[in-house]
Amino acid sequence: MKKLTLNRRRFIGTTAMAGAALASPAYLRRAAAQGSGEVNIWTYNDFVPESFKEQFEAETGIKVNIRLVDDQGKQFNLLAAEQPNPTVDIMTVAGHRFLQFIDSELLAPLDTDRLSNWGNINPTFSESDWATINGEKWGAPILSGMEVLAYNTELVSQEEAMTWDTLFSEKYSGQTAYIIQDMMSIVMLMMGYDGNMVAYMDDPAKAAAIVEEAKQFLIEKKPLVRKYYDSGAEVQQMFVNQDIALGHSWNGPAAALINDGFPLGMTIPNEGSYGFVYTYNVANNAPNVDNAYTFLDAILASPEIGAAMTKASGFISTYKDASNYLTDLEKKSTSFPEEQLANLQFFRAEANEMKYGLVDPAVEAVKAA
Structure with missing residues (x-):
C-alpha cells in the first residue's frame, strides 16, 4: 500500500x-x-x-x-x-x-x-x-460519541474488526494502540463484567478483583501494543503514518479521518462498547x-x-x-448500523468514586509494568 x-x-x-x-x-x-x-x-x-x-x-x-x-x-x-x-x-x-x-x-x-x-x-x-x-x-x-474499534480497511477486514480480540491478537502485534484507562472498562466488558461497576457498589472486594483481572490482562498483552496514546490527534497521526493498522479510538477522530479520505473503518464490536x-x-x-x-x-x-x-x-x-x-x-461517518448500536451502552456515574479509585492506580501499574 x-x-x-x-x-x-x-x-x-x-x-x-x-x-x-x-x-x-x-x-x-x-x-x-x-x-x-x-x-x-x-x-x-x-x-x-x-x-x-x-x-x-x-x-x-x-x-x-x-x-x-x-x-x-x-x-x-x-x-x-x-x-x-x-x-x-x-x-x-x-x-x-x-x-x-x-x-x-x-x-x-x-x-x-x-x-x-x-x-x-x-x-x-x-x-x-x-x-x-x-x-x-x-x-x-x-x-x-462512543468508544470504537477503528481500522485501516486496506489492512484489516470488517469481520476482524467486529471483535475486540483482534486488537490483542498476535497477527497485529506492534500495529495497535489504545488509551489504557478507556480500555480498562472495555476489557471488563469483554470479560463479561459491568465496566461501569454499578453492579458492584455493594461489593468493593469483587470490584477490586475485577479491576485486578483487567489490569493483569493488559499487562499480559502489553508486548503486543505499539503505543498507549492520550489524544485523538495522536491516534489519527499514527493511522496516517501507518504506524498502526487498528486501534481503540473515539468515533470523532476516526470520523474526521474518514471524511478526509483516509481508508478507515470503525465498528462497535460484538462484545460491546460505551457511549x-x-x-x-x-x-x-x-x-x-x-x-x-x-x-x-x-x-x-x-x-x-x-x-x-x-x-x-x-x-x-x-x-x-x-x-x-x-x-x-x-x-455516514457519524452513524452506525442498528445491529452495532445494539452493542452500545452509556457510561454511568453512580460508581465512579469506587471505579476510578481502583482504575486510575491500575492504569499507572500497566504503564509501569
Missing part, C-alpha cells in the same frame, strides 16, 4: 474551511461590541470551530483563550489544584464524570435561564436523567462568569454551529437539525 501523505495540519485546515461560512447568529449580532475582557476554556481539540471563535471575538469583543485537554482525570486534578481560585471559566466534562467534579465542588450549577438558546439542544441530551443531578443542570451537552456525552460546564468561582454565559449562549445559537462542531471534531452534534448541514459522507 502506498503511504498516504496526509498530515494533521491538513485535517485542521480542511475542517476550519468547512465551517468558515457560518452565518452570523442573531444572538451574536445583538451582542456585538457589548462585551469585553476574556473567557478561558479548557476543551478538546476542534471542539470550538475556528470560524466560530473568530466571529465571536470580532462581534462581542471577548477574547477566547483555549487550553487543550486530553484526559478527564488530568483536568480534574488541575482544576482541584487551582481551587478556590481557578483560572478557567468553561471546561469540557463528560457526563459520566459529573459526580466526581460536583462532589468536589469544582462545578457551578448551570443557570439555564441565562441561556436563551438552551432549547436548541435535543431534549434527548438536555433533559436526560444523567444531565440532572440534585435537581440542577450541570452542563450544556454539545457532542456525543458518552461531552458538555460545556461553568467552573465554580469562574473568574469571568458573565463572559462564560455569553460564550455558551452564542455557541448554542444555531444548528449550523452544531454541524461545524461535528465537521471539526467528528463527534455527533446534540443540536436539533444539525445533521441538515452535513454532507452525505459526514452523515
Whole structure:
C-alpha cells in the first residue's frame, strides 16, 4: 500500500474551511461590541470551530483563550489544584464524570435561564436523567460519541474488526494502540463484567478483583501494543503514518479521518462498547462568569454551529437539525448500523468514586509494568 501523505495540519485546515461560512447568529449580532475582557476554556481539540471563535471575538469583543485537554482525570486534578481560585471559566466534562467534579465542588450549577438558546439542544441530551443531578443542570451537552474499534480497511477486514480480540491478537502485534484507562472498562466488558461497576457498589472486594483481572490482562498483552496514546490527534497521526493498522479510538477522530479520505473503518464490536456525552460546564468561582454565559449562549445559537462542531471534531452534534448541514459522507461517518448500536451502552456515574479509585492506580501499574 502506498503511504498516504496526509498530515494533521491538513485535517485542521480542511475542517476550519468547512465551517468558515457560518452565518452570523442573531444572538451574536445583538451582542456585538457589548462585551469585553476574556473567557478561558479548557476543551478538546476542534471542539470550538475556528470560524466560530473568530466571529465571536470580532462581534462581542471577548477574547477566547483555549487550553487543550486530553484526559478527564488530568483536568480534574488541575482544576482541584487551582481551587478556590481557578483560572478557567468553561471546561469540557463528560457526563459520566459529573459526580466526581460536583462532589468536589469544582462545578457551578448551570443557570439555564441565562441561556436563551438552551432549547436548541435535543431534549434527548438536555433533559436526560444523567444531565440532572440534585435537581440542577450541570452542563450544556454539545457532542456525543462512543468508544470504537477503528481500522485501516486496506489492512484489516470488517469481520476482524467486529471483535475486540483482534486488537490483542498476535497477527497485529506492534500495529495497535489504545488509551489504557478507556480500555480498562472495555476489557471488563469483554470479560463479561459491568465496566461501569454499578453492579458492584455493594461489593468493593469483587470490584477490586475485577479491576485486578483487567489490569493483569493488559499487562499480559502489553508486548503486543505499539503505543498507549492520550489524544485523538495522536491516534489519527499514527493511522496516517501507518504506524498502526487498528486501534481503540473515539468515533470523532476516526470520523474526521474518514471524511478526509483516509481508508478507515470503525465498528462497535460484538462484545460491546460505551457511549458518552461531552458538555460545556461553568467552573465554580469562574473568574469571568458573565463572559462564560455569553460564550455558551452564542455557541448554542444555531444548528449550523452544531454541524461545524461535528465537521471539526467528528463527534455527533446534540443540536436539533444539525445533521441538515452535513454532507452525505459526514452523515455516514457519524452513524452506525442498528445491529452495532445494539452493542452500545452509556457510561454511568453512580460508581465512579469506587471505579476510578481502583482504575486510575491500575492504569499507572500497566504503564509501569
